[in-house]
Amino acid sequence: xxxxxxxxxxxxxSLKRINRDxxxxxxxxxxxxxxxxxxxxxxxxxRAGGKRLRPIMVIVGSRFGSDPENNNVYRLASVCEFIHxxxxxxxxxxxxxxxxxxxxxxxxxxxxxxxxxxGNYMMCRVVELLTEQKGNLEDYVKDLxxxxxxxxxxxxxxxxxxxxxxxxxLEQYWEKTRNKTALxxxxxxxxxxxxGLADDAVIELLHEFGDQLGMAFQVRDDVLDYMQxxxxxxxxxxxxxxxxxxxxxxxxxMEDPYIRKxxxxxxxxxxxxxxxxAVGLIRDSGALGLALxxxxxxxxxxxxxxxxxxxxxxxxxxQTLWRYFEERTY
Amino acid sequence: xxxxxxxxxxxxxMQELPAQTxxxxxxxxxxxxxLDMAEVLVGYDMEQQDRRVLLGCYWLLLQSIxxxxxxxTHPDHVGRGVLDGDFLQSFYLQFALRHGFVDLIADLAKTxxxxxxxxxxxxxTIETQLHxxxxxxxxxxxxxRYKSTQRFKQVTYDVI
Numbered sequence: 001x002x003x004x005x006x007x008x009x010x011x012x013x014s015l016k017r018i019n020r021d022x023x024x025x026x027x028x029x030x031x032x033x034x035x036x037x038x039x040x041x042x043x044x045x046x047r048a049g050g051k052r053l054r055p056i057m058v059i060v061g062s063r064f065g066s067d068p069e070n071n072n073v074y075r076l077a078s079v080c081e082f083i084h085x086x087x088x089x090x091x092x093x094x095x096x097x098x099x100x101x102x103x104x105x106x107x108x109x110x111x112x113x114x115x116x117x118x119g120n121y122m123m124c125r126v127v128e129l130l131t132e133q134k135g136n137l138e139d140y141v142k143d144l145x146x147x148x149x150x151x152x153x154x155x156x157x158x159x160x161x162x163x164x165x166x167x168x169x170l171e172q173y174w175e176k177t178r179n180k181t182a183l184x185x186x187x188x189x190x191x192x193x194x195x196g197l198a199d200d201a202v203i204e205l206l207h208e209f210g211d212q213l214g215m216a217f218q219v220r221d222d223v224l225d226y227m228q229x230x231x232x233x234x235x236x237x238x239x240x241x242x243x244x245x246x247x248x249x250x251x252x253x254m255e256d257p258y259i260r261k262x263x264x265x266x267x268x269x270x271x272x273x274x275x276x277x278a279v280g281l282i283r284d285s286g287a288l289g290l291a292l293x294x295x296x297x298x299x300x301x302x303x304x305x306x307x308x309x310x311x312x313x314x315x316x317x318x319q320t321l322w323r324y325f326e327e328r329t330y
Numbered sequence: 331x332x333x334x335x336x337x338x339x340x341x342x343x344m345q346e347l348p349a350q351t352x353x354x355x356x357x358x359x360x361x362x363x364x365l366d367m368a369e370v371l372v373g374y375d376m377e378q379q380d381r382r383v384l385l386g387c388y389w390l391l392l393q394s395i396x397x398x399x400x401x402x403t404h405p406d407h408v409g410r411g412v413l414d415g416d417f418l419q420s421f422y423l424q425f426a427l428r429h430g431f432v433d434l435i436a437d438l439a440k441t442x443x444x445x446x447x448x449x450x451x452x453x454x455t456i457e458t459q460l461h462x463x464x465x466x467x468x469x470x471x472x473x474x475r476y477k478s479t480q481r482f483k484q485v486t487y488d489v490i
Contacts, residue, residue: 031440037451094412112405131432149416
């Protein structure tokens, strides 16, 4: 059943506290002045809002432990979102995006170089905060800073290298999807569970739940790119293909030799009409349905994990998360 | 000896850098700074592998700063420079952790943050602090191999 409440409200997570903590990461930095280009822009970025999925996942993960929602958990929740926000600044430069959440992208408000250094500042500030902690926070530093950001970059390299190379094996698509999307969700739940002192076996299951949810989310996103109209998406259908990115629907459609031949003829200099034709072929091939089946396969696995964790009251929160992703149409 | 350490460090980094990034480490204009750091490291009693790792961390940080300093102006090419700088910065963390230098990350964290603040605010004269901070880390963690009557020269570099 669709809920009219926001995800945070359904899960009793205080977005107000998350947003306050996010702002404090900057405003409590004694090395910045209030007039600094960094302070102003990062605060604007935080206030522009967002779904805050990652901090929500950190908090939900902690509910599987013996010390849920402690101060460390909230600190990690805001750090996760901060890293995500920093990566979006650089993503917008890479994608040459003009807007973000209805406002000019940061590199448009400033310039690419300043935006890059603001994103860098955010990453470095996170490292500084985490390394100031004692005890097992060293583990969180490892998970957060070493794994996620490096893997995010590798996902981008893979995407860049595969531009207009439509003949790539399926394994590469899964690897790219995992690096770009699923890993951060898995890490968010894992970190929350660790900080909340959950058992190792539970932490592992939560990591897998986040991974499966992230994979399903990205596949569905890739399908929506073909399914929805330009009016809904704010960009032409099949924008990924037009940008030289092959995603699951196109890969599945290419099992038809005719479509395969057509797609392999596309390149950076192909016309809009050629891309329109290719998008039409993919849409009519049945590949979108097959891709959605694959997404559902990930969702089913994620659901089965929630059932494995049924002895924990927080498993219902996972199911709420699951429903949120299941109902997401855009 | 310093040059040999530089070569060994390059080899170590190239072994560990994922091939898919296509990044080739090139000391380039930073070679004098790296050689100075190599000289500092050789002056302390430590395993050769520690020298390689410490110099490697310094090299990764310098090259990540350079990648972002020298972004191409053409929008179609800027992405690669951004990505290389991002990757090197995060790879530095991975590299330091892998070789047991989490305390180095903690020690350099504030300085690295200051580098980004100064850059965002338009200043480019902070590398000296990074050099000094790394020297301080080394002097706290290791003993000198010999008593030196001469002070290591103060390094101040113009940024290219």
